[in-house]
Amino acid sequence: MPLFVFKVIIIGAGAVGKTSLLHRFVEKSFNFRYKLTIGADFLSKVIEGFPDSDTTCKLQIWDIGGQERYKFLRSSFFDGANGALIVFDISRWHTFEELTEWLSDLQEFAGKGVPFILIGNKLDLIKDVYGDYDKKEVEEFANKENGYYIETSAKTGENVETAFYDLTQKMIKN
Numbered sequence: 001m002p003l004f005v006f007k008v009i010i011i012g013a014g015a016v017g018k019t020s021l022l023h024r025f026v027e028k029s030f031n032f033r034y035k036l037t038i039g040a041d042f043l044s045k046v047i048e049g050f051p052d053s054d055t056t057c058k059l060q061i062w063d064i065g066g067q068e069r070y071k072f073l074r075s076s077f078f079d080g081a082n083g084a085l086i087v088f089d090i091s092r093w094h095t096f097e098e099l100t101e102w103l104s105d106l107q108e109f110a111g112k113g114v115p116f117i118l119i120g121n122k123l124d125l126i127k128d129v130y131g132d133y134d135k136k137e138v139e140e141f142a143n144k145e146n147g148y149y150i151e152t153s154a155k156t157g158e159n160v161e162t163a164f165y166d167l168t169q170k171m172i173k174n
Contacts, residue, residue: 005058006171007080008164009110011102012087013095014066017121020154021087022063025164030155037065050168057168078109083171084116085163090151091125093132103145115170117163118142123153 010018019037023029026043042062050057064077084106088095099118106114120138135151142149148166152159 001054001056003056003058004172005060006082006168007060007062008083008085008167008171009062009064009078009081009106010085010087011064011078011106012066012119013089013098013102016066016087016089016092016095017154018063018066018085018087021085021119021121021152021160021163022061024154024157024160026061028157030157037063045164047165047168050165055172057172059164059168074105075109078106081106081110081114082174083167084110084114085119085167086116086147087119087121090120090122090133093134096120096138099141113174115167115174116145116147117167117170118145118147118149119163120149120151121154123151123158124155126151 010022012018020030022043023031026045042060045059045061047057047059049055062077064074086099086102086106088099106116118138139149150159150163150166152163154160
């Protein structure tokens with residue numbers, strides 16, 4: 001039975017829901033209280049029988065603090081990453097505009113070939129977005145950078161497992 005062990009990093013601006021995505025995926029829980037990630041935090045999850053009945057994947061998932069003051073730590077946290085979830089907040093469009101820098105850091109510190117999935121989080125808030133959010137622009141950005149785009153809600157759990165499983169598939173193929 002093959003065993004893959006992957007280091008996955010979750011990156012993006014502060015307060016986009018990285019920690020919530022991590023806890024939704026690993027613990028199937030959601031906390032309404034915002035907790036600042038200082039530096040990095042991590043959890044692990046084993047996926048058995050993925051993508052077929054003979055394969056087991058252990059994901060060591062690193063939640064990297066998004067605040068600018070932790071930028072100097074990124075190179076050490078990104079080192080050895082096999083894949084990344086790059087997250088922005090659908091309801092705060094300026095967090096999408098910061099993704100170019102996050103992607104650049106990923107490629108510099110983890111390598112140009114590291115697969116990533118671009119996540120537009122807080123899909124549950126889409127009704128509160130008044131015209132800033134441009135899904136087509138996000139999809140074009142992801143395609144141009146050889147990534148993939150998915151919308152999620154850590155609050156409801158919508159598409160969270162799909163995002164992690166899709167990234168795991170990409171890492172296995174890589």
